[in-house]
Amino acid sequence: MSVNLKPLGSRVVVEPIEQEEVTAGGIVLPETAKEKPQKGVILSVGPGDRDEDGKRIPMDVKEGDTVLFAKYAGTEIKVEGKKLLILRESDLLAIVETK
Amino acid sequence: MSVNLKPLGSRVVVEPIEQEEVTAGGIVLPETAKEKPQKGVILSVGPGDRDEDGKRIPMDVKEGDTVLFAKYAGTEIKVEGKKLLILRESDLLAIVETK
Amino acid sequence: MSVNLKPLGSRVVVEPIEQEEVTAGGIVLPETAKEKPQKGVILSVGPGDRDEDGKRIPMDVKEGDTVLFAKYAGTEIKVEGKKLLILRESDLLAIVETK
Amino acid sequence: MSVNLKPLGSRVVVEPIEQEEVTAGGIVLPETAKEKPQKGVILSVGPGDRDEDGKRIPMDVKEGDTVLFAKYAGTEIKVEGKKLLILRESDLLAIVETK
Amino acid sequence: MSVNLKPLGSRVVVEPIEQEEVTAGGIVLPETAKEKPQKGVILSVGPGDRDEDGKRIPMDVKEGDTVLFAKYAGTEIKVEGKKLLILRESDLLAIVETK
Amino acid sequence: MSVNLKPLGSRVVVEPIEQEEVTAGGIVLPETAKEKPQKGVILSVGPGDRDEDGKRIPMDVKEGDTVLFAKYAGTEIKVEGKKLLILRESDLLAIVETK
């Protein structure tokens, strides 16, 4: 039996990627008080919010995108042992492309 | 005599599903400060909010859907001994499908 | 001489129904921190708010409906010895139908 | 010389009616924490607010109406010894009709 | 050399009229906690705010009007020794007409 | 090498004019708790914000205008030794014309 999460509105389900706090050769120290984002992969994407006429606003991200998001955004859920996050698209900061 | 609840606007009536805090073989400890959602089944669905022209915005969930919602969202009501919740659709995070 | 209250905008006049805190055979203890709603009967209904073009948005409740509303919503008024409440329709949670 | 007040926007000028806190035969004690409204008569009515296209939204109350309003709403002014209130129409709760 | 102030948006320039706190024969004591308004004469009127399509919303007051406004509203400026106030039209409560 | 600042949206770049706190013959004492505005000259003007359809809303001030603005509004920047301010047009109170 497998579980499928269909996010509502402009929400996405994201699997966070743990980032090493310690880089090769040294310790990363926070240099500023600014919020640092977290990285993750999008597992599923909602249908989008509705505009004032009830029409769907298309989503700008898709399944499989690697994204950055604010560290404390969203709601955490554990599905089959995996820690996932449900976030609104507006909480996503950028898509990360690796070439 | 049976009681029927017709939620108003974009509200839904949800019967929460109690989730075991303790999983097989161990204790689940909260790993982060993030809010954890709760699961429930939708018993009835309101007609939807009205847009700026007074037309109904269709609802994205239906009776019988299993949904996730923030743990402290909504208003609790006891109907014939059952603890139910009245929530706005915007407080619902995702539909859970089990295959 | 009788008094008639015509609520303005999307307001309704509600006569609250006192609910027994104690059920047959025992004491109901609050199990959660969630807000519990109150029940009442609608005595009169306002004409509805106006949309951005000045047209009335129709009301979803009518005189005689039994409704649930948040316990501390609205403004209390005493008319001919009866304790009534003036509430906005958006403060109403659901219509209760008994069959 | 007499003074005439022309309220602006959706404002009204109201002359409050003092209500006896003490009823015949006893003292009224506040039973709940809910806000109690005050009664008054409308002396003059503004032209109404403008909608997004600059057109006037008609007022729902008129000169001479007896209305209920929240006790601490509005701005007090003393005109020729009389204590009057300038209120927005949205602060009015209901029209009181006595038959 | 004379100074001319052209208020921007829906702002007006008002010269406040000092009101005697003490009336003939006695001292006026504040009877309630409600805010008391101040009187003034409009010296100049802005072009009005723009609606959502960029068109001007006409102003409801004109140069020379005597108006009431909340005591602590606006920004004070001293022009050629005179204490003036720059207020938004929405801070004006009513026009005072004396016949 | 000279620096040119092109403000974004409805922002303007203003060079503040220092005003003497002390007038001829005496000391100006603050008489009220009201905010006092500051004077400045507009050095450059942004293209204007966009309305809901993406069209520019024209600016009401132009390069060279002497304007009043709230004392603590805006962001300060030092360009070639000169202290300048970047303000939104909505923070400007009035244009000062001297004849």
Added chain:
Amino acid sequence: MSVNLKPLGSRVVVEPIEQEEVTAGGIVLPETAKEKPQKGVILSVGPGDRDEDGKRIPMDVKEGDTVLFAKYAGTEIKVEGKKLLILRESDLLAIVETK
């Protein structure tokens, strides 16, 4: 392997330019309590937010622009050792042109 950041909505990726706090010949002391902005170069620009009809609102800045922004705005990210910022266009104050 190189990383490419595609900002979402009206966001931009900015590489901050460190500014010397100490100028030639002396120490710059903060003269006012006003917020001082920071300078940076835009590395990439999002597609723009959507208006109420779902259409893109064009961006006013482009890759390569030198911009000013509030010192504590945005989210910091480290990409290949470089400290970058993800900001909304509305947090940008002005474009700096050097001639």
